[in-house]
Amino acid sequence: MARPRATSATPNSPDPSAWPAFLLSQVGAHSAGRFADRLAPLGLKPPHAGILRALDRADGLSQQALGEALGTFPSRLVALLDELEERGLVERRDRPGDRRSYALHLTDAGREALQQLVRVARQHQDDLCAALDESEREQLAGYLRRIAEQQRLAPGIHPGWKLLGEGRSGKS
Amino acid sequence: MARPRATSATPNSPDPSAWPAFLLSQVGAHSAGRFADRLAPLGLKPPHAGILRALDRADGLSQQALGEALGTFPSRLVALLDELEERGLVERRDRPGDRRSYALHLTDAGREALQQLVRVARQHQDDLCAALDESEREQLAGYLRRIAEQQRLAPGIHPGWKLLGEGRSGKS
């Protein structure tokens, strides 16, 4: 049904679906979806993973600060943290100085879950990139990192449309 | 940057957010979002673009066949086609043999919109890949195409989690 494949699928090919930008959207969505699939058996969803990672690197954050770091709205964080706290992976500790805000901490179970999570990410990675050898994967990662930098994407924040320096308040 | 392999952002780095799989999700979501931004002024959304492209390649499809080709539910297509028909870009023609189904056709305005769309895609492409030169873009596209093939992603269908040969039945 499709026309014969053009000789090369370069950016100048007549078929936009062969261009890098389209392929990026397509493969990127696939990667995100498959990662979510692998997370599901652990009872976690992608946003949970981001929170666990962030708290591992900076224990004791307030919800406000966490939201800032992740590009997540405070109201969304409430539900996500409720779920993580219910599963015993995160706790909201009272803060002595200021009784309005909590200090967020990973529990031991939370740190364990994080390790599982890294293992799962590695499996996902290996499966997704099965078509490429080691040096090709590095080259791919290099290209993607350069694009991410040039596009001013915040490192480690998944929702890709979130730009660096773009304030939460909408306009900057 | 002339560092040996295992140092910074390789697949074996301790920080998963530097691995290709994460970068793919992040940059891919960014690409999709920015493309949607560029489509908005034309009064179109990404799914509309897919429909216009599909009809250009195969005029006269039924809604059923179009949904099959795009991996879209029939019920979702109704609204999308309503919008396109209202804007005069697509028409549902009665089919002589079978009065249950329509034959979908691009109008002249639809073909014009498609050309605009390709121009917009090219701009998007140039902006997104500004960090890479021509030969690097081709290499990137090549890697992505190999991943897409190995992962059995259907060519040209955006929702990446849709696999070739996988039935329409969703899983929970």
Next chain:
DNA sequence: TATTGTTATACTCTATAACTATA
């Protein structure tokens, strides 16, 4: 009055099931 976390609300996208009109 400003700030932290929370609740309530709305809007989009997507998926499922029920309905109609033909066949």
Next chain:
DNA sequence: TATAGTTATAGAGTATAACAATA
């Protein structure tokens, strides 16, 4: 009975505004 298109509905995910407690 089966099929094509449609309608209605429900569930995620996400953004916005109002609110209570505290500062």
